Amino acid sequence: MPIALSEAHNTDEVYQHAASSLGITPKQFAQCCHVEGNILKITLPFACETQHGALVESLETLGLDRSQIELRVLIDAKQTKLPRLKRVKNIIAVASGKGGVGKSATSVNLAFALQAQGAKVGLLDADIYGPSVPIMLGNPQAQPQSEDNRHMIPLDCHGVVANSIGYLVPPENATIWRGPMASKALQQIVNETLWPELDYLIIDMPPGTGDIQLTLAQMVPLTAAVIVTTPQDIALADATKGIAMFNKVDIPVLGLIENMSYYLCRKCGHKDHVFASGGGEKLAQQHHMNLLGQLPLDIMIREHADGGEPLIISQPQSELSNLYLQIAMQVSKSLAFSINLATDNSIEITTV
Numbered sequence: 097m098p099i100a101l102s103e104a105h106n107t108d109e110v111y112q113h114a115a116s117s118l119g120i121t122p123k124q125f126a127q128c129c130h131v132e133g134n135i136l137k138i139t140l141p142f143a144c145e146t147q148h149g150a151l152v153e154s155l156e157t158l159g160l161d162r163s164q165i166e167l168r169v170l171i172d173a174k175q176t177k178l179p180r181l182k183r184v185k186n187i188i189a190v191a192s193g194k195g196g197v198g199k200s201a202t203s204v205n206l207a208f209a210l211q212a213q214g215a216k217v218g219l220l221d222a223d224i225y226g227p228s229v230p231i232m233l234g235n236p237q238a239q240p241q242s243e244d245n246r247h248m249i250p251l252d253c254h255g256v257v258a259n260s261i262g263y264l265v266p267p268e269n270a271t272i273w274r275g276p277m278a279s280k281a282l283q284q285i286v287n288e289t290l291w292p293e294l295d296y297l298i299i300d301m302p303p304g305t306g307d308i309q310l311t312l313a314q315m316v317p318l319t320a321a322v323i324v325t326t327p328q329d330i331a332l333a334d335a336t337k338g339i340a341m342f343n344k345v346d347i348p349v350l351g352l353i354e355n356m357s358y359y360l361c362r363k364c365g366h367k368d369h370v371f372a373s374g375g376g377e378k379l380a381q382q383h384h385m386n387l388l389g390q391l392p393l394d395i396m397i398r399e400h401a402d403g404g405e406p407l408i409i410s411q412p413q414s415e416l417s418n419l420y421l422q423i424a425m426q427v428s429k430s431l432a433f434s435i436n437l438a439t440d441n442s443i444e445i446t447t448v
């Protein structure tokens with residue numbers, strides 16, 4: 097027999113207990129709740145399916161019955177400087193100042209991890225001179241179809257929809273494009289893809305902080321950016337340039353993901369900081385932003401990425417997948433709580 101919500105506990109205690117299971121403040125949790133009769137209705141604004149069980153359990157330990165808890169997730173569209181893309185609530189750019197730090201592998205795994213956390217996700221490979229998303233998704237020969245010869249239907253890969261310049265032109269063609277031509281191609285691919293309803297569109301940005309990256313940041317309605325870096329000084333210096341670039345165009349940076357943070361020997365368990373240690377944390381502190389997560393240098397990440405078998409799909413229970421799931425939740429959470437709602441939250445914008 098369910099107990100009365102009001103009698104059993106004061107709501108402060110409920111909020112405090114539940115908030116800690118989600119890693120948010122009681123005040124943030126309180127904003128997600130309202131009590132209707134004897135039911136606690138919770139609407140979470142971020143993707144965290146892996147935590148739903150813990151949340152319900154934490155409420156049950158306080159004496160609430162499962163039938164008294166109504167839980168749903170509703171990811172809002174957040175404000176952008178440019179009009180939003182039709183059907184796409186939020187666009188998150190994954191960028192790195194330096195090449196080769198694992199930006200594409202992180203983008204792909206982040207996309208699948210957000211999906212596993214319950215979000216609808218798309219992936220756009222904007223790395224025009226070195227598109228690696230088709231390989232990492234395991235469909236390099238695929239081509240987006242078109243029903244009207246103008247718009248492209250993105251490719252579906254285990255539920256994540258994707259488009260890339262790599263599906264459209266042979267790699268040797270794109271490498272000789274000059275800046276304006278590359279920017280135009282990117283603009284086309286962003287605007288002429290028929291994205292379905294998405295909570296997040298992840299953009300794998302080209303490496304660096306030159307003209308093409310700046311143009312992209314100015315012409316695509318980005319909601320926020322995430323910076324991928326490795327911990328050594330030379331990468332951090334470039335990551336700083338990346339942060340500065342987004343600051344310049346007023347795009348909020350949600351935080352840093354430190355990739356290749358350490359190497360853990362599978363045989364003896366010894367941890368080696370191949371590319372130095374503590375760099376990501378220091379940079380995050382300097383810029384007052386979150387360190388969203390740290391990923392090891394691990395052969396499984398490379399094998400799954402380069403072999404076109406997304407880690408979270410083929411090894412969902414692995415420790416590495418769990419790291420990506422935690423990072424995805426951090427990204428989704430920090431977007432939910434740090435950026436204002438779009439004024440047109442419920443309306444769809446630019447026509448395609």
Ligand SMILES: Nc1ncnc2c1ncn2[C@@H]1O[C@H](COP(=O)(O)OP(=O)(O)OP(=O)(O)O)[C@@H](O)[C@H]1O
Pocket residue numbers: 192194195196197198199200201202223226228302303355356391392393394395397398399401402
């Ligand atoms: N944490 C990791 N552990 C092991 N290998 C990794 C890790 N992250 C990425 N890699 C591998 O390192 C290589 C470079 O990664 P990736 O292509 O993602 O880098 P990038 O920053 O996008 O590069 P580019 O500058 O060319 O766009 C790939 O072979 C990838 O599978």
